[in-house]
Each structure stands twice: as C-alpha cells, then as structure tokens.
Amino acid sequence: MSAVSTIEWTEEFARAVDRLIDVSVDDYYNPYRTFEWPESIAPNDLWMSRELLSVHGTAAEKELSHEQLVELSRWESVNLYSLIAHGIRELLIEVMRRIHTPGYEIPTPYFHHFIGEENEHMWFFAEFCLRYAGRIYPDRRMVFPTDERAPEMNNFIVFSQILIFEQIGDYFNAKMAADTDLPETVRAVNRIHHRDESRHIAFGGKLVKALFEEVRRTHSPEEVEEVGQYLRGYIDLIIQMLYSRDAYQDAGIPNPTKFRAAVIADPARAPITARITERTNNFYRRIGLFH
Secondary structure, eight states: OOOOOOOOOOHHHHHHHHHHHHHHHHTOOOHHHHOOOOSOOOTTSOSSOGGGSTTTTSHHHHTSOHHHHHHHHHHHHHHHHHHHHHHHHHHHHHHHHHTTSTTOTTTHHHHHHHHHHHHHHHHHHHHHHHHHTSOOOOOOOOOOOOTTSOHHHHHHHHHHHHHHHHHHHHHHHHHHHHOTTSOHHHHHHHHHHHHHHHHHHHHHHHHHHHHHHHHHHHSOHHHHHHHHHHHHHHHHHHHHHTSOHHHHHHTTOSSHHHHHHHHHHOTTHHHHHHHHTHHHHHHHHHTTSOO
16 A cells, blocks of 8 residues: 655644654553542443433433443443544554654654553553453544555545544543543543543544545545545544444344334434534534545
C-alpha cells in the first residue's frame, strides 16, 4: 500500500505537534499500576449511563424492567469496550504503515506517543471485559481504504476514520467519566481514556484538516463529494455497531434480532444520534467537506 504524503506541513502544525508531545510526556502514567481492579462490580449497578443505552427514549425501554436495564448496561458496555479495543488495533496498523515514511516526518514523533497510548488503551478496555464479563465481543472489522484511490485520498480517509472513531467513542467516555451514579472502576477507565483522547482528537483534527486541503488541491469537486459520502457512511456504520445483537442476546432479551431492528427504527433515536455525531459533523462542515 502506498501511503506517501506530499503535503507541506505548516509551522503552526509543527508547533502543535511539539506541544502535544510535551503534554504526553508530562501526563505519562503506567496503566498497569494505575487501575485498581476490584474482584467484582456490584451486580445492581448500571455499567453505562442510562442516557447512553441504545434503548434510551424508545418504546422498547419502557418494556424493560430495571433488572433488565442493568443487565443490558453490562453487555452494552462490553460491546462498547470491545469495539474500542478492536478499533484501536486496526487504527494502530494504519498509523504504523505511515510512521517514518516519506512525507510524515513532522507528525512521526507524535505517532510514537499515539501508538504507545493507544496500545495501553486497548489493554485496559480488554482487561475490563475479560475480568468482569469473561469475554470480548467478536471483531466487527472496520474497513480501511485500499489502493483503489490515490495515496493522498487514502491518507485522508484513514485519518478521518480514526478521528471519527475517536470522537464518537469519546462522547461516551466523557459522559461516563462524569456520571457519579456509575461504579468507580467504570468511571476510571472512561476518565483516563477521555483524558488521552482529548489530545489524540486535537491532533487528529489538525492532521485531517491539513490532509483535506491537499485532497481539495489535487482532486475534482466530484471526487471530494464522493469521499464525503463515503465518510457519512462510515459514521453510520459506527452508530450501527452500538446496537449490538450480541448485547441484547446476552442481556436475555427475546428475539434480539427483531428487538434490534425495532430499537434502530424508533424515531426517538434520531435526535440522540444527532447529539452523538454532532462534534464530528460540525468538524467536517468547518473544513468544507459536509454541507
């Protein structure tokens, strides 16, 4: 796969990279010593904020007992953390393809911090799932672009997918980190991930904006519009993954496939999805991709 970038990085971008490296060094922690893993989490506690559950606001939510909602929160958190763990593995592969390659000399020093931090995130989310649920859900593989497109377009799409994935995940992390009704272990993994992801998202936004400027210089408006449609579809894919048949089944919900279809189709979910994706959609409007 050719990933060579011909972009001319600005001094502002280079300074931002230096600042983020300094913060990463100053904020470094050892995750293997940071977390206190209790033997179990209280069985009556929600593991995910109720407003973040996939059934929130729907007719289906009203049909579930409190005990069923607690059980669903357990498995929807496992689904979320499994998605994050698998997604991190895939994005790490793509960043590794580009580190120390021609064109990426300026962002490469930060890539080292990014790779190290994301590897640690993958570990603690997987550790949570294995300790408290005994399993990680199967990989719902994210599809990254192939050589069918020009290298600069592939690069833009890859780092856009990483940014979108991080922004949507961070919506959940930030809210659960602040939710005092959740168990401390749940809040801790979300709080630490949110802290690190704030840097990654800041970096990703600057990187994606620079890559998009290169795409606009070298591609037709029709090609730019096509990639916009592609990324809208990717946003939809991430949202669809939050409605997990596996989670519904493990929560003991009868006919989980039918239940999933009903929840997704419920009109109450549209404004909730809009809130989850607001930051992402606003970003792509600001840089001129979405209209």
